[in-house]
Amino acid sequence: MTVGLGHFLALGAVLFSIGLYGALVKRNAIVILMSIELMFNAVNVTLVAFSRFITPTLLTGQVFAIFIITVAAAEAAVGLAIIISVYRHRETVDTGQFNLLKW
Amino acid sequence: MNDPVLAVAFYVMAAITILPALAVVLTRNIIHAAVFLVASFGGVAGIFVVLSADFLAAVQLLVYAGAIAVLIIFAIMLTQNASRGSQPNEQRWPALIISAAMLVVLLGVLFQTAWPTSALAPLETTTASLGNLLLNQYVLPFEVVSVLLVAAMIGAIVLSRED
Numbered sequence: 428m429t430v431g432l433g434h435f436l437a438l439g440a441v442l443f444s445i446g447l448y449g450a451l452v453k454r455n456a457i458v459i460l461m462s463i464e465l466m467f468n469a470v471n472v473t474l475v476a477f478s479r480f481i482t483p484t485l486l487t488g489q490v491f492a493i494f495i496i497t498v499a500a501a502e503a504a505v506g507l508a509i510i511i512s513v514y515r516h517r518e519t520v521d522t523g524q525f526n527l528l529k530w
Numbered sequence: 531m532n533d534p535v536l537a538v539a540f541y542v543m544a545a546i547t548i549l550p551a552l553a554v555v556l557t558r559n560i561i562h563a564a565v566f567l568v569a570s571f572g573g574v575a576g577i578f579v580v581l582s583a584d585f586l587a588a589v590q591l592l593v594y595a596g597a598i599a600v601l602i603i604f605a606i607m608l609t610q611n612a613s614r615g616s617q618p619n620e621q622r623w624p625a626l627i628i629s630a631a632m633l634v635v636l637l638g639v640l641f642q643t644a645w646p647t648s649a650l651a652p653l654e655t656t657t658a659s660l661g662n663l664l665l666n667q668y669v670l671p672f673e674v675v676s677v678l679l680v681a682a683m684i685g686a687i688v689l690s691r692e693d
Contacts, residue, residue: 441638444629448554451625479581483652501682507605508689514609
């Protein structure tokens, strides 16, 4: 049973859909961030799979995945700082309660 | 990749990735969700090893499982008083339909496309080649990402100050 490009792409697609469901459904802002990190991981798996199967000697997909990991780390840091700052003022991280912009 | 050991490794690592990811979005306990997230990151690192991306697997464990997961757990601890855990909102069924539709479309497209796969063997060790690429061909994104990291650090420090 050979494992080909389709298997890895399917894994990336499933992981992305799971992350998408979590980002849409969850109320806690930190869990939404966790689901977004799942989506980033799915994209990384897809990129590295493409790099491995289509151009195995060029490492373009892996370089791109390194940049995505870096940017995801920066985004997680800033996002969690924002959540902590909001928690200090509003005493909650329930996104159902963040309704100041609601008309 | 017709090695049966690689096939078994792929399915094991895929299970370690997908099942904790499902648990992250389905559990009501936020600490459990954070621990399942770490397991999922470990599974993705295993997938990178199956794909012969050795340096990337190490970076995944260091940055994601080591730093981002710890950051998330810190944030959970700092906001623990107010959170009743990881509750779902009222849009479970529309979100399930949308995610399932997205999955079906993605799988349909990827299995219909004739990918131009190459039968070359991948590089054995990627670290030297990645370093070469990062400093020669991709030096501009490399420097820009450095500036981005400094900006993110300053932003995070300023945002979480007590004033």
